[in-house]
Each structure stands twice: as C-alpha cells, then as structure tokens.
Amino acid sequence: xxxxxxxxxxxxxxxxxxxxxxxxxxxxxxxxxxxxxxxxxxxxxxxxxxxxxxxxxxxxxxxxxxxxxxxxxxxxxxxxxxxxxxxxxxxxxxxxxxxxxxxxxxxxxxxxxxxxxxxxxxxxxxxxxxxxxxxxxxxxxxxxxxxxxxxxxxxxxxxxxxxxxxxxxxxxxxxxxxxxxxxxxxxxxxxxxxxxxxxxxxxxxxxxxxxxxxxxxxxxxxxxxxxxxxxxxxxxxxxxxxxxxxxxxxxxxxxxxxxxxxxxxxxxxxxxxxxxxxxxxxxxxxxxxxxxxxxxxxxxxxxxxxxxxxxxxxxxxxxxxxxxxxxxxxxxxxxxxxxxxxxxxxxxxxxxxxxxx
Amino acid sequence: xxxxxxxxxxxxxxxxxxxxxxxxxxxxxxxxxxxxxxxxxxxxxxxxxxxxxxxxxxxxxxxxxxxxxxxxxxxxxxxxxxxxxxxxxxxxxxxxxxxxxxxxxxxxxxxxxxxxxxxxxxxxxxxxxxxxxxxxxxxxxxxxxxxxxxxxxxxxxxxxxxxxxxxxxxxxxxxxxxxxxxxxxxxxxxxxxxxxxxxxxxxxxxxxxxxxxxxxxxxxxxxxxxxxxxxxxxxxxxxxxxxxxxxxxxxxxxxxxxxxxxxxxxxxxxxxxxxxxxxxxxxxxxxxxxxxxxxxxxxxxxxxxxxxxxxxxxxxxxxxxxxxxxxxxxxxxxxxxxxxxxxxxxxxxxxxxxxxxxxxxxxxxxxxxxxxxxxxxxxxxxxxxxxxxxx
Numbered sequence: 001x002x003x004x005x006x007x008x009x010x011x012x013x014x015x016x017x018x019x020x021x022x023x024x025x026x027x028x029x030x031x032x033x034x035x036x037x038x039x040x041x042x043x044x045x046x047x048x049x050x051x052x053x054x055x056x057x058x059x060x061x062x063x064x065x066x067x068x069x070x071x072x073x074x075x076x077x078x079x080x081x082x083x084x085x086x087x088x089x090x091x092x093x094x095x096x097x098x099x100x101x102x103x104x105x106x107x108x109x110x111x112x113x114x115x116x117x118x119x120x121x122x123x124x125x126x127x128x129x130x131x132x133x134x135x136x137x138x139x140x141x142x143x144x145x146x147x148x149x150x151x152x153x154x155x156x157x158x159x160x161x162x163x164x165x166x167x168x169x170x171x172x173x174x175x176x177x178x179x180x181x182x183x184x185x186x187x188x189x190x191x192x193x194x195x196x197x198x199x200x201x202x203x204x205x206x207x208x209x210x211x212x213x214x215x216x217x218x219x220x221x222x223x224x225x226x227x228x229x230x231x232x233x234x235x236x237x238x239x240x241x242x243x244x245x246x247x248x249x250x251x252x253x254x255x256x257x258x259x260x261x262x263x264x265x266x267x268x269x270x271x272x273x274x275x276x277x278x279x280x281x282x283x284x285x286x287x288x289x290x291x292x293x294x295x296x297x298x299x300x301x302x303x304x305x306x307x308x309x310x311x312x313x314x315x316x317x318x319x320x321x322x323x324x325x326x327x328x329x330x331x332x333x334x335x336x337x338x339x340x341x342x343x344x345x346x347x348x349x350x351x352x353x354x355x356x357x
Numbered sequence: 358x359x360x361x362x363x364x365x366x367x368x369x370x371x372x373x374x375x376x377x378x379x380x381x382x383x384x385x386x387x388x389x390x391x392x393x394x395x396x397x398x399x400x401x402x403x404x405x406x407x408x409x410x411x412x413x414x415x416x417x418x419x420x421x422x423x424x425x426x427x428x429x430x431x432x433x434x435x436x437x438x439x440x441x442x443x444x445x446x447x448x449x450x451x452x453x454x455x456x457x458x459x460x461x462x463x464x465x466x467x468x469x470x471x472x473x474x475x476x477x478x479x480x481x482x483x484x485x486x487x488x489x490x491x492x493x494x495x496x497x498x499x500x501x502x503x504x505x506x507x508x509x510x511x512x513x514x515x516x517x518x519x520x521x522x523x524x525x526x527x528x529x530x531x532x533x534x535x536x537x538x539x540x541x542x543x544x545x546x547x548x549x550x551x552x553x554x555x556x557x558x559x560x561x562x563x564x565x566x567x568x569x570x571x572x573x574x575x576x577x578x579x580x581x582x583x584x585x586x587x588x589x590x591x592x593x594x595x596x597x598x599x600x601x602x603x604x605x606x607x608x609x610x611x612x613x614x615x616x617x618x619x620x621x622x623x624x625x626x627x628x629x630x631x632x633x634x635x636x637x638x639x640x641x642x643x644x645x646x647x648x649x650x651x652x653x654x655x656x657x658x659x660x661x662x663x664x665x666x667x668x669x670x671x672x673x674x675x676x677x678x679x680x681x682x683x684x685x686x687x688x689x690x691x692x693x694x695x696x697x698x699x700x701x702x703x704x705x706x707x708x709x710x711x712x713x714x715x716x717x718x719x720x721x722x723x724x725x726x727x728x729x730x731x732x733x734x735x736x737x738x739x740x741x742x743x744x745x746x747x748x
Binding site: 028067069071072112113116117118 | 674
C-alpha cells in the first residue's frame with residue numbers, strides 16, 4: 001500500500017508515519033503549509049504551521065528515511081477554514097476550525113490530491129480508531145479526537161489510516177523517544193493554529209472591526225454593560241464580560257445568546273443555559289445512513305465535552321436530539337456528535353438549543 | 358540516478374576534489390609571515406591568478422568570498438554604500454525584475470533600511486531586459502543612481518541578458534553595474550574586462566567546485582564598503598582568514614569548466630534540445646519558458662498546463678528523476694516564481710513549471726529517463742489538478 005503521511009511537525013504524526021513504515025507500506029511524508037506567512041519562531045506551544053514545524057517534520061521524515069515534501073495549502077486553508085471561522089463568529093455562532101480543517105483540507109483537498117497522485121490512503125496522527133471502517137474513540141480518553149473527525153463521510157474514512165488509536169499519548173511519546181525522533185518531548189499543540197498569539201477576540205476584532213453595542217440582562221432587558229463587538233463571545237461564557245451592574249441577587253451571569261443583527265449580547269443566570277433539546281443540520285453519518293429515523297445514542301456537543309444519553313430524531317440532513325437530562329452552554333456552530341458507546345455514528349452542526357416545551 | 362538539477366548544484370569535479378584534498382593536507386594562515394603562511398599565501402595567489410586569467414580579470418580584481426550570495430550582497434550593498442557616501446544624492450538602485458533572491462532581497466533590504474529607491478527593470482516575455490528601458494531610467498536622473506545590477510543569465514529560465522550593452526549604457530551615465538554571473542561562468546563565454554561590468558559574482562558549486570567558496574570580481578577603481586570587518590585580508594573589502602582549499606578548489610574547477618566550455622555547452626545544448634523535443638512529442642501542450650536562443654545551454658524550463666509543479670516534481674522524484682520547480686521559500690513551500698510572473702506568465706503557468714538543468718555529468722540516459730516518465734507523470738499530476746488555489 002502506498003500512503004501519504006500528513007506530518008505536522010508534532011510527535012503524534014511522526015509516530016503515526018513511523019508505524020506506517022513499520023507496517024511495510026510505501027510511505028511519503030507531507031507537511032501542509034497552511035499559514036500564508038510561515039512564522040519563523042514558535043510562540044509557546046501554539047500554532048501548527050510555522051517554519052520550525054516544517055523543519056521538525058522534515059527531520060522526522062529523515063529519521064524514518066521516507067521522502068518528504070511541503071504542500072502549500074495556505075490559500076485553500078484561508079478560504080475554507082479561516083474565512084468560515086470568521087463568518088461563523090460574525091453570525092453569532094462558535095465554530096470549531098479543527099473540525100472544518102479535517103473536513104475540507106486534510107480529508108478533502110489533501111486526500112483528493114493524494115488519491116489522484118496514486119496514493120491509496122492518507123495517514124494522520126489523530127487519536128482515534130478505525131475498526132472495520134467504523135470511527136471509534138481513542139483508548140486515551142484525554143486525547144481522543146473522534147469528535148473532530150466525526151464530520152467525515154464513509155468514503156473519506158475508507159481512505160484514512162489512524163495508527164495511534166490504540167495508544168495513549170504517553171505511549172506515543174515513549175515510542176517517539178525510543179525511535180530517536182527529536183519531537184518526542186515537543187509540547188502538544190492546542191488552541192487555534194492560525195491565531196498564533198492565542199488572542200481569538202483580538203483576531204476577530206482585526207478581521208471584523210469592533211462595533212460597540214450593549215450587553216443586556218435577559219430578565220429585565222436593562223443594559224448592564226457594553227462590548228466592543230458581539231463576535232468573540234461564546235454561549236455560556238462568564239469571564240471577561242465587564243458588567244457595570246451586578247445581578248440583584250449577586251448571582252453570576254453568563255452569555256445566553258448573541259444577536260449579531262442587533263449587535264447585542266444577552267446575559268442571565270446560569271440555569272437559563274440548561275438545555276435539553278438540541279437541533280442540528282448538515283448531518284454526516286460516518287458509518288453510513290442510520291437504518292431508523294429515531295436513534296437512542298450518546299451525544300457530545302463540544303470537543304472534550306460531557307457525553308449525554310439522548311434520543312435523536314433524524315429528518316433528512318436535520319437532527320433533533322432530546323437529551324436525557326440537561327446540558328449547560330451548548331453553542332450553535334459546534335458539532336453534535338453521536339456515539340454508540342465508543343463508536344461514532346455521525347455528526348451535525350448545532351443550529352439551536354433550548355428547553356423542550 | 359537521473360540528476361537534472363545542475364543549476365541548483367553540480368557534482369564536484371574529480372580534479373577539484375584532488376586539488377582540495379591536497380590543499381587540506383597543507384596548512385598555514387595565509388596572512389602569517391613564516392614558511393607555512395607563505396605556502397598558503399602562494400596557493401591563494403596562484404588560485405587568484407588562475408581565476409583572473411580564465412575570467413578576463415586582473416588578479417587584484419579577485420575577491421574570494423564564501424559563495425554567490427555573499428558576492429551578491431557585497432556588491433549590491435557595498436557599492437551602494439560607497440556611492441552614497443561619495444554623494445548623498447545617489448540612492449537609486451536599478452535592477453532587473455528577474456534577479457536571484459541574493460540580489461533582490463539585498464536590494465529590498467537597502468530600500469527598507471538604507472533609504473534606497475528601487476527601480477525594477479521589466480523584462481519581456483522571454484525574460485530579457487530592454488536596454489532602452491535602462492537608458493530611460495538612467496537618463497531620468499543620472500545623478501541619483503547608485504548602482505545598476507542585472508544578472509548575466511537567469512537561474513530559472515536561463516535567459517541571457519545583454520550585459521555588455523547594459524554596461525556600456527550604465528557607464529554613459531556614470532553608473533557602476535554589477536552582474537550576477539553565478540549560472541553563466543562555465544556555461545557561456547564570460548570575460549570580465551570585455552563585459553564592462555564593474556562587479557561580477559560567481560560561485561564554485563555551480564561549476565564543479567565546492568559549496569561555500571565563491572568570488573566577487575571587482576574593478577580596482579570601484580569603491581565598495583565591506584560587509585565583513587576584520588583583518589582586511591581581501592583588499593580591505595572582505596575580511597576573514599583565507600580559505601585555501603576553497604580558493605584552490607574554486608580556481609581548479611573554474612579553469613576546467615571554462616576550458617571545457619565549448620565542448621560541454623555543445624553537448625548540453627544537444628541533450629537539452631533532445632529533452633525538450635522529446636517532451637513536446639509526448640506532451641504537446643507543454644510550454645517552453647525563456648529566450649528561444651539566448652538561453653543557458655543546459656536549462657529547460659517548462660510549463661505543464663493544468664498541473665501543479667510540486668506534484669510533477671514529487672512524481673518524478675518517486676521515479677528517481679531529480680529536477681526542480683525553480684523556486685521555493687526556505688520552508689520548502691513552492692511559490693509562483695517571480696521570474697515567470699515578471700515575464701508575464703499567469704500564476705497558474707508559473708506554478709505548473711519544472712526546471713530541468715543539465716551539467717557536466719549529464720548523459721543521454723538521463724534524458725531518456727525523463728522521457729520515459731514524463732507522460733504518466735503529467736497525466737497523474739493533471740488529474741490531481743491545482744490544489745493550491747481555492748476551490
């Protein structure tokens with residue numbers, strides 16, 4: 001088998017590529033250049049597309065003795081991931097760019113190109129398992145990435161290989177060290193790779209411009225503060241609101257909704273964040289269309305978020321999940337991922353969340 | 358292994374390996390006054406004389422450097438500083454739009470940090486500078502010109518510039534001219550005195566010498582402020598303990614390359630034409646970039662419509678055929694070449710390009726290997742399409 005190993009410069013993708021080599025496959029390493037201007041220096045543990053990362057990926061490929069190239073996908077990434085991220089926030093939603101990158105870049109642009117160039121599959125360092133073609137959680141719950149892969153259709157998963165799903169992160173690091181890969185001790189990347197300084201709100205302000213507006217109390221309608229732009233808030237957010245007036249009872253207030261058209265952010269008590277009905281659209285079934293329109297399954301609505309039993313009604317590409325119990329702070333734009341135990345059934349993009357009548 | 362990337366670097370000539378190895382067996386600081394020092398100094402001066410002789414320069418005009426990039430930086434920055442120091446009005450730098458990054462980025466740096474005003478001379482569709490355009494730029498304000506820099510032959514598409522004509526025009530207006538001849542020496546007749554250039558860059562590893570050894574030919578009367586200060590070893594223009602094996606290797610390789618130039622360039626031209634004809638027969642839509650005749654004999658720069666250059670490179674590499682997409686940034690990302698863009702090619706044509714470059718070890722088998730591979734490779738690359746553009 002001829003496989004393309006996507007190598008970010010981190011420890012996971014390096015070990016994934018190494019295991020592909022061990023499997024006896026013909027492996028070619030590719031680093032995806034996603035930033036329009038690759039930065040020279042690493043900022044803390046953030047970012048995944050610096051020149052240094054390209055160099056780390058190259059060194060790992062050297063150690064594995066596999067060919068290595070850099071593919072410039074900066075323009076595709078900008079159009080499909082960064083612009084989507086900005087416009088989702090502008091619409092008052094909270095996008096997950098990693099998920100979008102998997103959907104549009106790694107398992108679309110890169111996979112399509114790889115297949116056209118004669119490769120059979122793309123290997124990545126995601127912590128997830130593929131068992132008989134079904135996407136499953138990693139054995140390491142803390143590092144499980146099945147949530148951000150749940151947007152992949154069966155034909156995409158059929159061409160994906162995740163060699164790390166049976167290992168914990170600690171095992172992967174240990175193996176990298178044994179293999180002499182210098183990235184063994186490299187810090188994990190987190191946050192958003194294209195916002196190098198980690199300041200998402202500053203990034204959005206630069207992109208969308210700040211337009212001051214009111215923060216309104218949900219019960220009284222009174223203006224209790226102001227914001228420099230309704231984007232950059234997330235449902236359930238409590239910190240950084242800078243409210244002028246405390247609630248009468250002194251209880252904490254949270255962002256309940258974001259209304260971009262009115263440029264208004266609504267805040268209120270935490271219990272109003274408790275929802276038990278979540279609607280989603282653009283459903284994708286990782287293991288194929290469900291046989292029935294009613295699914296009893298587990299749902300997860302945030303990366304590394306809580307898992308709740310639910311009854312899901314499927315209507316075409318739309319889903320409505322009735323949660324058994326309530327969940328707090330569900331943000332439109334995030335993915336609703338459905339699981340049967342550890343097996344991913346599919347996902348949908350959350351459009352609304354509320355309380356059943 | 359079919360290696361068709363000699364314009365990036367070419368194998369060291371066995372004679373140069375022998376000369377360098379012998380020099381490594383000797384030692385002595387060429388600036389020292391004892392016997393060992395005198396021996397090293399003798400090697401340096403013999404190398405200097407040999408290099409001067411084969412390049413039409415005087416020995417005193419040879420400044421040993423650590424390669425083409427240093428030579429270009431020294432000439433561009435050093436002459437700019439010297440000219441501006443003589444007359445503060447001289448701030449204009451006129452350079453061609455197709456220069457190597459070693460010139461281009463040095464010029465950009467002068468603009469960003471030293472108040473230089475930059476004019477990029479346009480090129481035509483073949484990559485040639487129009488001498489009338491240089492004349493017009495110089496005539497506009499001759500007093501303000503610090504330096505002209507136009508490469509002898511382009512490293513990507515191979516187009517040869519009319520350096521002697523450009524030098525004559527520059528001198529009419531009292532402006533000095535530098536030329537980056539890194540690709541030209543050994544491939545074309547290069548005579549420093551006859552060219553009229555005031556400064557000329559060359560490097561060893563493009564003609565069968567070692568990496569990290571090059572020279573700047575600098576007219577004796579041309580003032581140039583040093584980049585590297587220290588012992589003043591090279592005419593006070595360049596400091597640093599002299600690299601005896603480097604100089605010996607450079608001189609040996611250059612003398613051999615120049616001596617064999619007629620035979621070698623005729624052979625390379627034949628192979629190159631066979632390569633281009635053969636590719637055209639198999640991929641009729643291929644476009645040949647660069648000047649049709651005034652072009653380096655070993656370079657074939659081709660555009661494959663609908664293909665991504667780095668797809669082509671990767672597929673050829675997998676078949677053992679080594680070539681280049683022409684330009685890449687230091688992260689290894691292929692970028693549309695500024696040379697092709699300056700020649701008026703669209704970004705897609707620029708990105709769908711490959712450079713095959715032949716050299717002293719090239720054979721008909723190398724050409725045959727490319728021709729064997731090219732059809733299926735182009736076919737596959739075309740199916741993979743242009744991934745870089747937004748969908």
